[in-house]
Amino acid sequence: MTERRWGVENLPYGVFSRQGEAPRVGVRYEDRVLDLSAFLHDEVFATGSLNAFMARGRHAWHDTRALIQTKLTDDLSLAEPHLIPLDQVTLHLPIEVADYVDFYASVDHATNMGKMFRPNAEALxxxxxxLPVGYHGRSGTVVVSGTPVTRPSGQLRAGVFGPCAKLDIEAELGFVVGVPSAMGAPAGAFEDHVFGVTLLNDWSARDIQGWEAQPLGPFLGKSFATSISPWVTPLEALPRVPGRSQDPAPLDYLRRQGDWGLDIELEVLLNGVVVARPPYRSMYWTPDQMLAHMTVNGAALRTGDLYGSGTISGPEPGQRGSLMELSWNGTEPIKLPDGSVRTFLEDxxxxTITATAxxxxxxxxxxxxR
Amino acid sequence: MTERRWGVENLPYGVFSRQGEAPRVGVRYEDRVLDLSAFLHDEVFATGSLNAFMARGRHAWHDTRALIQTKLTDDLSLAEPHLIPLDQVTLHLPIEVADYVDFYASVDHATNMGKMFRPNAEALxxxxxxLPVGYHGRSGTVVVSGTPVTRPSGQLRAGVFGPCAKLDIEAELGFVVGVPSAMGAPAGAFEDHVFGVTLLNDWSARDIQGWEAQPLGPFLGKSFATSISPWVTPLEALPRVPGRSQDPAPLDYLRRQGDWGLDIELEVLLNGVVVARPPYRSMYWTPDQMLAHMTVNGAALRTGDLYGSGTISGPEPGQRGSLMELSWNGTEPIKLPDGSVRTFLEDxxxxTITATAxxxxxxxxxxxxR
Known part of the structure; x- marks a missing residue:
């Protein structure tokens, strides 16, 4: 079993409420939530999203984190009145999502998809x-973990309407923008804009997507739901490694800004059984490159912008982050311990996607x- | 010269301010703006966007419009203190944009694009x-008319970075959603959700788009700017005609809900010269069909959602709503009266896109x- 620590080296941010109370900002510490508005006497944490705090910028992020770490370490008793057991709170969508963009940054995932869909051509x-290929998704249907997902209906092919028969998941990381950038110029450095990381499941209706997506890309095959974790982990807490080597060398504007090949291991569980362990460090395009690309045309960033990495798949079969790849488009069913098999999702x-870093x-x- | 009336039969809504004052909601009446918060004593109009008013729903939209019409008709002198000449106000972005979707609903436009890009295949x-093909765009870069547009830079082809050389426009209508719908179920009737119509210019960098858009659709080729008119015309003010005939008959969920083939004539002016007159009634997919499609998978609507019709092009060469089509991808330059020619836009x-209905x-x- 993978170790997962929730001590002062972690301290992810989220939005919580107790019954009858308004949602507000807290950090998770061990199995409890620290009520930040009460503990730090700062109104920025008394709101129902992280946006106002995220807009303050990286120096505020650093100082606040350092302050909480010091206080928790020096004298935990002062924090005790503001630490609420997790089982007494409801966790909410942590951010007010502005624009949602999804990338396609795993070379193994893109290669697998190419092999399945274009068997007689180059996979990539x-x-x-x-360039990091990406597209805009629907921000109004980004929901917090635990929200049920209704199987979408739609056109599956010419003249055929019905419930999606190839309902899939995509295991991703989501990057959350705190500091905006002006329209008409590229954004600045990655760590000046991006606050932290969530886990993201980009639910996908493969049959709807396959029929609708030419020539303008995915639309209803993705827009029905995108789920994120309630906790946003600050960049400062994450272990950094060099990104995967790139050939050809990227253009100047896409040159890497540092080691942003985050060392994060994901686990994908289907009805409680681990079916894949995608490693984030295997990604081809790193998040600093994605941010630079997204804004090189002068597109402005806003507080609350969310961008997904795209499906995380490693080179090994057990590291694939979608059922489409794990079952090879349904031709190699996944065997579950109870004797049942899966290609795509059943009602x-x-x-559940979890991760450790x-x-x-x-x-x-x-x-x-449902 | 086309007649354009701004009397009680029109009354579009917008957001304005006088110097030193906060933006608030008004309706245009002739060459003046009626200050609604002062005139109707309703706080919903004292905000910087139409969203709160739009969320009230169609009965409130109808009653408010009827009330303003009655008051202006019965005794204009009561309104006089609240009518501010247009040249004394600044007009702002009228809505807080939630999600922005763009469709591709003109059969003539789609056919023209197909002929240029896939000359050896079926145009459509x-x-x-x-189905009405569509995709999500960037809501954070929707700007009001008058905002300068910076020519985007980006990857134009493999290994080549530079300023876009094929900067284009797309003349469209934008439909503004007032009443939200729940996630997990299709939206209701078109006129229960959609408040009104704006003019929309979907600025497009054709070279950036051409290189980036496979397989996930347009991204940086569109995301740098989308401009809308400051006035949102209520559906009630618009002349309705039957939509263009459709073959094959659309699936049940796409069946037309009424005559929503709006009779709107657009004009596209380049440096003051009319270069095209796209007729909205020539569109294949009507806005009620687009709304039904967009939500049939259970995607929720929010107040402030904006969806574009896609480029409006009629069957005649002089009715094409993009320079790409008017210059046939640069091979047939457009001649301007000053002796100059254009294929795509120069600094x-x-x-300017105008319209009359x-x-x-x-x-x-x-x-x-710029």
Whole structure:
């Protein structure tokens, strides 16, 4: 069993409420939530999202984190009145999502998808190694872990309407923007804008997507729901490693800004059984490159912008972050311990994605199909 | 010269301010703005966007419009203290944009694009007549008419970075959602959700888009700016006509809800010269069909959602709503009266889209390239 620490080296931010009380900002410490508005006497934490705090910028993020660490370490008794057991709170969507963008940054995932959909051509399209391919998704249907997901209906092919028969998941990381940038110029450094990381499940209706997506990309095949974890882990808490080597060398504006190949191990559980362990460090495009790309045309950033990494798949079969890949488009069913098999999701199935980064926990994003 | 009336039969809503004052909601009446918060004593109009008013729903929209019409008609002198000349106000972005979706609903536009990009294949892709193709765009870069547009830079092809050389416009209508819908179920009737119509210019960098858009659709080629008119015309003010005939007959969920083939004539002006007159009634997919499609998978609507019709092009060459089509991808330059020619936009060019609907004005959306 993977170790997951929730001590002062972790301290992810979220939004919680106790029954009858308004949602407000806290950090998770061990199995409790520290009520920050009460503990730090700062109104920025008395709101129902992290946005106002995130807008303060990286120096405020650093100083606040350091202050909490010091206070918890020096004299825990002062914090005790403001530490609420997790089982007494409801966790909410932690951010007010502005724009939601999803990338396609795993070379193993893109290669697998290419092999399945274009068996007689190069697996990777010509642009893939030159830029991080991405698209805009629907921010109004980003929901917090635990929200049930209704199986979407739609056009599955010409003249055929019905419930999606190829309901899938995509195990991703989501990067949360705190500091905005002006329209008409590229954004600044990655760590000046990005506050932290969530787990993200980009639910996907493969049949709807397959029929609708030419020439303008995914639409209803993705827009029905995107789930994120309730905890946003600050960049400072994450273990950094160099990104995967890139060939050809990226253009100047895409040059890496540092070691942002985060060392995060994900686990995908289907009805409680681990079916994959995607490693984030295997990604081709790193999050600093994605941010630079997203804004190089002068597109402004806003507080609350969320961008997904795209499905995280490693080179090994057991590291694939979607059922599409794990079952090879349904041709190699996944065997579960109870003797049942799965290609895509059935009604009642629960998918949970968890992660650990250098031993610290990132929580989970979970959803049940109804 | 096209007649454009701004009397009680029109009354579009917008957000204005006088110098030193906070933005608030008004309606345009002739060449003045009626200050609604002062005139109607309703705090919903004292805010900087139409969203709160739009959320009240169609009965409130109807009653408010009828009340204003009655008051202006019965005794204009009571309104006089609250009518401010247009040249004394600044007009702002009228709505707080939630999600922005853009469709591709003109059969003539889609056919033209197909002929240019896939000359050896069917002009329309197989899905086009079965569903209104659409995608999500960036809501954070939707700006009001008059905002300058910075020419975007980006990857133009493999290994080549630079300023966009094929900067284009797309003349569209934008539909503004007032009443939200719940996640997990389709939305209700079109007129129960959609408040009104804006003019929309979907600025497009054709070279950036061409290189990036496989397989996930347009991204940086569109996300740098989308301009809308400051006035939102209520549905009630617009002349309705039957939509264009459709073959094959659409699936049940896409069946038309009434005559929503709005009779709106657009004009596209390049540096003051009319270069196209796109007719909205020539569109294949009507806005009620687009709304039904967008939500059939259970995607929720929010107040402030904005969806574009896609480029409006009629069957005649002079009715095309993009420079790409008007110059046939640069091979047939457009001649301007001063002797100059254009294929795509040059720095300093100003594009203005205006429209009239049964004689009433819809205002304009304008932008200058810098």
């Amino acid at each position: 399209l010509p642009n893939w190694r030159h 009642g199935d629960t998918v 250098g031993g610290i926990g990132l929580g989970e994003v979970s959803g049940t199909v | 892709l197989p899905n086009w007549r079965h 300093g060019d100003t594009v 049964g004689g009433i004005g819809l205002g304009e959306v304008s932008g200058t390239v």
